Amino acid sequence: MRIPDARGPASAQLTALLADSGGTLEDRTALRPAVDAAIADAADVVRDDDLQLTLFLLYELAYGGVDGGDSLEWDPALLDARAVIERALETALRARVSVPPPPSPDAESVAAALFALTGEDAGPSLARYVAKKATEEQFRELLVLRSVYALKEADPQSWAIPRLHGRAKAALVEVLADEYGDGRPHRMHSAIFAGAMAGAGLDSRYGTYLDAVPALTLASVNVMSLFGLHRRLRGASVGLFAAYEMTSSLPNRQYGNGARRLGYGEDVTWYFDEHVEADAVHEQIAARDLAGGLVEAEPELLGDVLFGAAAGLTVDGWSGGDVHAAWTSGRSALRRALPAVAAAGP
Amino acid sequence: MTAPNLGRRDDGEIIACPDGPFLVRGPVEILLPDGTPLPRTRRTVALCRCGLSTIKPYCDGTHKASGFRTT
Numbered sequence A: 001m002r003i004p005d006a007r008g009p010a011s012a013q014l015t016a017l018l019a020d021s022g023g024t025l026e027d028r029t030a031l032r033p034a035v036d037a038a039i040a041d042a043a044d045v046v047r048d049d050d051l052q053l054t055l056f057l058l059y060e061l062a063y064g065g066v067d068g069g070d071s072l073e074w075d076p077a078l079l080d081a082r083a084v085i086e087r088a089l090e091t092a093l094r095a096r097v098s099v100p101p102p103p104s105p106d107a108e109s110v111a112a113a114l115f116a117l118t119g120e121d122a123g124p125s126l127a128r129y130v131a132k133k134a135t136e137e138q139f140r141e142l143l144v145l146r147s148v149y150a151l152k153e154a155d156p157q158s159w160a161i162p163r164l165h166g167r168a169k170a171a172l173v174e175v176l177a178d179e180y181g182d183g184r185p186h187r188m189h190s191a192i193f194a195g196a197m198a199g200a201g202l203d204s205r206y207g208t209y210l211d212a213v214p215a216l217t218l219a220s221v222n223v224m225s226l227f228g229l230h231r232r233l234r235g236a237s238v239g240l241f242a243a244y245e246m247t248s249s250l251p252n253r254q255y256g257n258g259a260r261r262l263g264y265g266e267d268v269t270w271y272f273d274e275h276v277e278a279d280a281v282h283e284q285i286a287a288r289d290l291a292g293g294l295v296e297a298e299p300e301l302l303g304d305v306l307f308g309a310a311a312g313l314t315v316d317g318w319s320g321g322d323v324h325a326a327w328t329s330g331r332s333a334l335r336r337a338l339p340a341v342a343a344a345g346p
Numbered sequence B: 001m002t003a004p005n006l007g008r009r010d011d012g013e014i015i016a017c018p019d020g021p022f023l024v025r026g027p028v029e030i031l032l033p034d035g036t037p038l039p040r041t042r043r044t045v046a047l048c049r050c051g052l053s054t055i056k057p058y059c060d061g062t063h064k065a066s067g068f069r070t071t
């Protein structure tokens, strides 16, 4: 991924050393004090552009990579800075996310608790807006916002595979295999999403629009990476993924309907239609076998499964609320305007 | 692990999800009344049993919005 623009002192320090292929040891050790200062100054870590971008780039070193960062993935100074932001983020989430009371630690009760939690979601208001009202411009903004996750869909959840066993592991891999196209690269959800972006005249290379997306969009993917990259948080990773799958079918039907209303063809609607059918399967497996199976095997993880589910829903709720508020008041939901459609529109 | 090996023969399975669809997993053929196979793009599928799906015979999650109960 190309190096994005900095959003404050911490990300400025990081992007500068990336531009210098890692810079000097002093450059790298200077990241930690810059991060410390940014955390001390931040009113809200979750919505802080500088910290969320810094964390996002530090994580991206472990995914598709960032220009200039090939030798930095395991750099001790960068990992030290990353750990400080991770602690601040986890602390903020544990303080602010309200977690439902624990059910009894058997698979059926865990599934029921997760269906109750994900069902009480105030309703897919953003999805309803997209179905009925969104303009073509707003629909393209939606694709840009979703691209941060969708172009690497399922990758953050894959970190958990070697940390699980038995029923939970088989369930996670079954769902992920479907997300990854079951051996057919053109059916990978990330590839179908890239096709949708192309169909809407957008560039599907990872990171093209990163400068345009707000902190909360980065935060929602950062939370997945945080949970996925720490074995300690495997319960939260599983809970978040289950909740994500359980709140996907119905909104995706609305997104697909919005795309059809705007006149887009199957190249754009396929991604959303695919998720209606896929996630109706995935949610059953994720709730019962993945989350429920994990709790039956490791009952002490029940609290984190619920925390992960609630944390994912909460951050996505904040993010969706901001987007909806921007659109209904006639503003862009992005930090920067998108270039006009390059290819022919719908 | 001390569990014995089970299920070397892969017979497939149907799981009745409480308040939700039937999950069909493994080598189970789903046929239309004329005997032609139902179009299927994934290994494990969910068959609607609430009657309200917009992509019948597959489930689309609508059973959750309608409060469908299986007990």
Ligand code: FES
Binding pocket: B020, B021, B047, B048, B049, B050, B051, B052, B053, B058, B059, B060, B061, B062, B063, B064
């Ligand atoms: S059982 Fe899911 S929509 Fe009918």
